[in-house]
Amino acid sequence: xxxxxxxxxxxxxxxxxxxxxxxxxxxxxxxxxxxxxxxxxxxxxxxxxxxxxxxxxxxxxxxxxxxxxxxxxxxxxxxxxxxxxxxxxxxxxxxxxxxxxxxxxxxxxxxxxxxxxxxxxxxxxxxxxxxxxxxxxxxxxxxxxxxxxxxxxxxxxxxxxxxxxxxxxxxxxxxxxxxxxxxxxxxxxxxxxxxxxxxxxxxxxxxxxxxxxxxxxxxxxxxxxxxxxxxxxxxxxxxxxxxxxxxxxxxxxxxxxxxxxxxxxxxxxxxxxxxxxxxxxxxxxxxxxxxxxxxxxxxxxxxxxxxxxxxxxxxx
Ligand code: GLV
Numbered sequence: 497x498x499x500x501x502x503x504x505x506x507x508x509x510x511x512x513x514x515x516x517x518x519x520x521x522x523x524x525x526x527x528x529x530x531x532x533x534x535x536x537x538x539x540x541x542x543x544x545x546x547x548x549x550x551x552x553x554x555x556x557x558x559x560x561x562x563x564x565x566x567x568x569x570x571x572x573x574x575x576x577x578x579x580x581x582x583x584x585x586x587x588x589x590x591x592x593x594x595x596x597x598x599x600x601x602x603x604x605x606x607x608x609x610x611x612x613x614x615x616x617x618x619x620x621x622x623x624x625x626x627x628x629x630x631x632x633x634x635x636x637x638x639x640x641x642x643x644x645x646x647x648x649x650x651x652x653x654x655x656x657x658x659x660x661x662x663x664x665x666x667x668x669x670x671x672x673x674x675x676x677x678x679x680x681x682x683x684x685x686x687x688x689x690x691x692x693x694x695x696x697x698x699x700x701x702x703x704x705x706x707x708x709x710x711x712x713x714x715x716x717x718x719x720x721x722x723x724x725x726x727x728x729x730x731x732x733x734x735x736x737x738x739x740x741x742x743x744x745x746x747x748x749x750x751x752x753x754x755x756x757x758x759x760x761x762x763x764x765x766x767x768x769x770x771x772x773x774x775x776x777x778x779x780x781x782x783x784x785x786x787x788x789x790x791x792x793x794x795x796x797x798x799x800x801x802x803x804x805x806x807x808x809x810x811x812x
Contacts, residue, residue: 497798500525500535500551502543503560509539509790512783516791537797539790541781545572556580556797558790561781562587562639563719564806565692579806580793585786587779588642591689591717594778595643596650598715598750599685603629607748607770624684626651632683634676634699635690635718636662636669637812639779643689655679659695680707685715692719693811702727711747717778720754725765732770743770752778 499517501509502525514522523531525540525547535551541560549572559567559581567573601607605621612619629652633644636658648654648666656667657679663669670679676699680686686708690696700714701724716723733744748770754763757776765771796803806812 497521497536497555497794498523498534499537499539499794500527500532500547501539502547503539503541508783509560509787512787513539513791513794516787517794520794537794539794540567542566543570543572545570548572549574556793558793559806560786560790562637562779563691564812565719565721568806568808568811578797578803579808580797580803581806581812582781582786582789583804584638584642585789586782586784588639589646590782591639591779592643592646594717594750594752594774595647595687595715598687598713598772599629599631599647599650599652601750601772602685602713602747611769627653629653629684630655630682632657632679632686633667634679634686634688634722636664636667637689637691640689641667643687647687655683676704677707680704682709683712684709685713688714688716688718688722690718690722691812692721695811697721698724698727700724700728702730705731705746708746710745711743712745713747714749714751716749717752720751720757722753723751723755725755729764729768732768746770748772750774752776 497520499520499522501522503509506524510522510524532550533552536555539558539560548570554574554577557577557579559579562582564581603624608621631647631652631654633640633654633656636656641664644654644656644667654667655670656664657670657676661671699722705727731744731746733742750772752774753776759765766773793803
């Protein structure tokens with residue numbers, strides 16, 4: 497089989513995959529056009545529309561990431577070709593650490609201490625016990641479920657929400673619209689790990705933010721489209737030009753994903769004193785386990801064995 501690899505670190509993937517699949521011919525997207533046209537499979541992260549459309553007899557695509565939104569929205573995506581995506585593959589633990597950092601940031605008042613430091617002010621806040629700090633996790637796929645378990649293991653009560661009903665040990669699981677409202681009404685930190693689909697777009701808008709308890713915090717290592725960024729700024733309060741002393745309904749947010757990435761230099765999000773911005777770094781794809789999953793997917797495709805593929809209509 498001929499496998500074309502495309503990603504920021506394509507050479508590394510090519511070499512590692514070639515070792516793992518000695519019978520395969522593995523090459524990167526910098527190969528000549530006639531070679532690219534012969535590819536049986538693509539193992540890709542954010543390919544161009546041209547690249548997706550090139551292979552004449554494509555048998556399968558492996559998405560070198562967890563989210564398939566970029567791939568499914570790519571106008572070059574050929575119809576009918578099965579897609580496999582990475583599931584967790586080491587990303588969940590990295591994202592879990594990011595989320596735990598974010599929760600502790602607010603629960604242990606690091607945001608407030610930072611502002612106090614600017615004023616040289618020594619003042620200790622009473623610690624709210626973890627057991628009184630409910631955390632909501634929206635999205636209970638491979639990543640969300642693991643992150644929820646990590647947060648629960650830390651001692652926080654965790655409420656999880658998914659589109660369809662799920663049962664996860666140690667997590668209070670909710671689903672559907674009523675379940676979402678109930679969850680929003682009681683969490684002190686809300687974590688977003690839903691896929692980017694037509695149904696999840698702006699799921700966190702003015703109405704949803706208004707349901708959060710006063711002083712709740714938001715952590716988004718998922719997708720920027722989940723949040724209406726204008727409504728988010730509104731909920732943070734009026735002090736975008738100040739030092740962030742006046743906490744609005746929403747105490748603050750740690751954001752790793754944005755509607756437009758890279759976040760444009762003139763975005764007002766950059767300078768809001770109660771926003772913490774990171775450049776989509778919460779869950780990079782580590783090669784190790786991901787490599788196993790990609791090699792296994794290609795092997796199963798080629799052997800004609802059943803394999804869990806992406807539901808293009810659902811969007812994940
Ligand atoms: C990263 O954002 C991914 O979807 O893997």
